[in-house]
Amino acid sequence: MSELSYLEKLLEGVEVEWLPLGDIGNFIRGNGLQKKDFIEIGFPAIHYGQIYTRYGLSADKTFTFVSSELANKLRKAQKNDLLLATTSENDVDVVKPLAWLGEDAAISGDMMLFRHEQNVKYLAHFFQSEIFQTQKMKYITGAKVRRVSSGDLAKIVAPIPCPNNPEKSLAIQSEIVRILDKFTALTAELTAELTAELTARKKQYNYYRDQLLSFKEGEVAHLPMGQKDIGEFVRGGSLQKKDFTESGVGCIHYGQIFTYYGTFADKTKTFISESLAKKCRKAQSGNLVIATTSENDDDVCKAVAWLGTNDIAISSDACIYKHTLNPKYVSYFFQTELFQNQKRQYITGTKVRRVNADNLAKILIPVPSSQEQSRIVSILDKFDTLTNSISEGLPREIELRQKQYEYYRDLLFSFSKPEAVTY
Structure with missing residues (x-):
């Protein structure tokens, strides 16, 4: 039973x-x-x-x-x-x-x-x-x-x-607790196993990403990101959180790059009015949006490739990278140790750490053929889905385990309610 x-x-x-x-x-x-x-x-x-x-x-x-x-x-x-x-x-x-x-x-x-x-x-x-x-x-x-x-x-x-029979009431409550504790323990065990697997896969992903974007000397050109035929950095505008609206022109606030976005996106979380958007600097499809300030060195210059069809407004403390490369390739490059090592020499500030657009332009990026960029992106996309996707991959499995527990918990408390109980 x-x-x-x-x-x-x-x-x-x-x-x-x-x-x-x-x-x-x-x-x-x-x-x-x-x-x-x-x-x-x-x-x-x-x-x-x-x-x-x-x-x-x-x-x-x-x-x-x-x-x-x-x-x-x-x-x-x-x-x-x-x-x-x-x-x-x-x-x-x-x-x-x-x-x-x-x-x-x-x-x-x-x-x-x-x-x-x-x-x-x-x-x-x-x-x-x-x-x-x-x-x-x-x-x-x-x-x-x-x-x-x-x-x-x-x-x-x-x-x-059984409110009028305290002994029986406590016995039933204890049985419900026993079942829920069992579900909790099973959920915790499965979540721990999936989390360990996710950690291992992320380490593997990071290793292969760095390997794929590390070319031998002379194998491909390493060019300044701000070189004329490669790209240019454009500072964001004066967009603030208080400017968000329910609908309108899509926008990315620099803080959302840390908390909401992954390697790439084709939809924005927030919007601003069309009248304000006319005054803002905008990212076009294929551009990178980069958070140029952070409270720690690891997060500063976190980037998201914008792949949506419409132009979007960008806040201050962020910059736009307009370039001629594969956008996902560039976004993955921003995650590599090769990029991080170069970035660190340009970080300034004490409590708030930042890298300005002029210094970003000096960082060298390996530029293989467009076919090779696409091949690298195809491999890394599979790893990215496995380790980061909330609709597929291991993060989704972890979320499903928790939702399964919540489902059974709510089921156990779904006693028939009298009509007087409304909420």
Whole structure:
């Protein structure tokens, strides 16, 4: 019998009541604790930011500590409390849960504990479900910092099996947790295997890319990228994020090159108005768009080949490379150690690292025949798909494993809801 079939039999004839969280337990705000208060040994403590970065769904030990004197002034989580990070910069993460299974621990502000008599991991899984997330969305407030108040959280309804029989209710909740923990462990194992495979393939990809674009001395000409018959660099314009519109002329902001784009693109993520576009410098099909500033040396000069049919506007802190070469070939060249080694001598700045267009023009690029450029691109495209594609390849497989877990988790919480429960 499958896990889900077993659970279905267990739930047969069982009453499930959707209760407001405020009827199930109490929300208690944290207070006072800051990162500067951490010491190496002392009273266990949790800062709200660590729920995003250090913890998984549950924990019984902390990574940080505070003095006993400070701990006496702070609110403390007890075993079986659900800890919640109640502020975030995005809607998905706000109210991220942590099932606390350890001894007392001090908690910071910008988080709450939810004290209740349910299975804490059952609630933690529920807080990650689509059913909870859908209800949560209508209560989120704030602009840059997104938050949900305890009063609004108290209105959200959760499915409680056999609410009038606590012993049976906890037994059913424990069984749901056991199944979800099993799915979680399997997902983590498969994801770890796929991630290791992806890491190995990326190393292999990097090696072959550098080999394919490393020609023996005299085999091909190495020419300055700014040489007249090779290409020219054109600085971007004054486009800013606040200029984005829902539709209009496609545009690329330099920051998106780090976070959104890969080696090449034929569609933009964002747009600006046609009136503003007339004032902006534009990349044409086949041009490279290069981010000329970054906070670190590795990322500065990250490039994307624009392969779309329409001209697109480019922001400042980026430049356009107009050239006579295969655009993908040039974009792959920007990823090689050969390019990186030349680039480093031209980096300036302290906190913000940059390379200007004049210095980029001095970098030497190997220029084989157009047929050889196309052959190299064809090989590297296959590697790029395997290691970077979110619609194909290993990244897609990793994403599918996570979605599979989310599907079964949401299925387990999709009890029949009374008509009164709307969100």
